[in-house]
Amino acid sequence: MTGTMIEQRKKIHPHKFTLWVGIGSILMMFAGLTSAYIVKRSQASWLMLEIPIIFWYSTAAILASSVTVHLALRAMKQRELMTYRRWLVVTAVLGVLFLVLQIAGFMQFEAKDIRLIGAGSNASYSFLLAISGLHGLHVLGGVIALVVITIRAISSSVRNYNTVPLEIVATYWHFVDLLWIYLFIFFNWMK
Amino acid sequence: MSSETITHGHAAAASVHSHDSHEAHGHDHHHEESFLTKYVFSTDHKMIGKQFLITGIIWAIIGGLFSVLFRLQLGYPEMTFPFLEDLFGKWAAGGRITNEFYYALVTMHGTILVFFVLTAGLSGTFANILIPLQIGARDMASGFLNMLSYWFFFLASVVMFASLFIQTGPASGGWTIYPPLSALGQASEGSKLGMDFWLISMALFIVSSLLGGLNYISTILNLRTKGMSMTRLPLTMWAIFFTAVLGVLSFPVLLSGAVLLLFDRNLGTSFYLSEIVVKGEILPNEGGSAILFQHLFWFLGHPEVYIILLPAMGMVSEILSVNSRKPIFGYLAMVGSLFAIAILAFLVWAHHMFVTGLNPFLGAFFVLLTLLIAVPSAIKVFNWLTTIWRGNIRFTPGMLFAIGFVSLFISGGLTGIFLGNSTLDIHLHDTYFVIAHFHIVMGVASFFGMFAGVYHWFPKMYGRYLNNTMAYIHFWVTLVGAYLIFWPMHYSGLAGMPRRYTDWSNWQSFNQFQGMNSFISTVAMIVFAVQLLFVFNFFYSIFKGRKVKDQNPWGANTLEWTTPINPGHGNWPGDIPEVHRWAYDYGKDGREFIPQTEPVGAHESKH
8 A cells, every 4th residue: 555655656747747836836926926015015005905705705616616626536536427527517617606706806896986907096906906817817727627628528438537637637726726815815914 | 765766766657658659669650740740830849949949040130130230320320321221211210220219129139139049049949959868758748838838939929020010119118128118108119019019929938938947847857767867967957957947936927027017008007107297298107116017027037147047057068078078077066056046046136226226235135145146156167167177178169169158157257246246336237337247148158058059969950060160160250259349348338338328429428439339330240240150051051961970979978869860759769778877977997988878887986
């Protein structure tokens, strides 16, 4: 048992490794943005952020999607293809729900007469939009990957038990989830 | 010891992963290749490397030509050149380059040379060609991502090239695109559509270098052949590895900076803009900080210098050792100093911003960290010199360019010590002293590393040699020319002559340098012509060069010379060779060289 564990550890798939390096790279991008935010926050004319309640719902949605993608992966490893497909679809739907809720959240600012862009906008809210928007694009990338995998799983006539593509997508999905949790805490803490 | 076992595991995974069929059938039998899959949408690392190289050469001609054009203006301000008006119309009305166009040329010269030639053209080329060949892999970890990396670069090139032809001209705010100038379309012609093209092109470019960098790191760490431990890697691999790490960690930060700039330009936000009046119009933006952009930009911008330089350093180390027939001096010190440079690269960015109003107390730390770079740099120079010291030197063109690299790196590095001091920088910033410094140490030196690499590995790339006579003319004219162009600039720079001016003829303090400026421009034209000779040599030799007859023409130890003269997709027709020793057993136990594939003998001395 331990022997096979070590065997598996040695053979980290090169594509998985590439993903981890890529995650490091994406992290640097958000590290750059959040440090720019911190620098900007200490300067004059900074507005305190008011974060609408709807962002809590979107946070819940993306957290739930991390659970479902994990269930999908487990189902695949146990070769329960029907369950696996179902959880994949649920994950993708939750991902889309997250994006819709985010956009709805930004719509609410307009109702409160807070400008995110254009004349009269303040850098604090523009930052919120730019950073969350870039995060949203990364989620969208994950959704597309999920859709591709789901279509492959449904349309392929050959049964494929290769877990690597799903493992890669699942890792990425957990990453964008954690990234959002980090950003959400960051925005609430560093208003 | 544990790292050894891990290496073997990776190697096994690697050979299973890539091109199983080749091992059984040999390389001539793999799937049918059409013209399109072989030369255009290729996933073969060697073809992708050549694509990067040739695209880089085309960009180098364009970028170099731009410098010749603005040198015409600087060298002969009183003359008119009617052919310029024929070529550029309103941009060179009356045969003189307009101020707007001068800025556009300078900006494009910088952008093209820094990013498209010395980043994509240099590390894109040699990382792709050399990594699988030198670590013993059939291809990159992901051939598909690798192909995407080239095609994103190609798209970036198309967008940047298109920006040269739009009505308001290309971006003209300098390659550093500082806001507010770059953020406001009304501020200058080049800040209109040209700037958007610039940003889009750079975003594509960043995607390209990230995809490439991910692949390089993953390949070097995971796909090494059996026996190729990290400490047996040739120094080219270490250098490319650190280059890729720098790129993967710093380019995303530039992307963040560029995204915020796009917001400011197109969505009316105020990240970088505050209390600005343009042409009598008061802008609504407030609360932004232009310095913020400089922090984000230079956090990439400084590592970018080493992204350009490190691959050249790695190739020079390899070429010096091979052609001196001596082991590299201080292998681990070389790796260590590469590592130190990579770390320091992230800690010195604010030395580009000493005069922006940076807190002098903070500046003191950046001075210290900047000057610390002298330590690993000196280690490298010392080791290069001791490597060729009393060596049995063969002056091949590649070797000459490698020696030229060391010379230029010393000359340009020394002036870095001046500029790294914040007090001296008050006088020297934005003068020709800075121009001279970075052109020698980063521009010309890296070009020399690149030329060294092209001359040395051309036989591997095309199975033919470059013409030696043309190569020697190329080397001597370029070396002498580079010093004649940039050495005098130190003097005018120390006298305070500022950069970014099209004409000093009415400026009493500096029109004394007119004669020198004309001289520099003349030399620049000659040097440019000789680069065209190299380009001719390159393309001529691909088809008509002397054929390589020997599998290992330089008598080198590394794995790329164990492949057939024209390796197919998959590199080795049979099994991938196993490695038994480091790459630098030259002149050992009375033998001229011992390839890495040869097992260690029972009575062999230790290196």
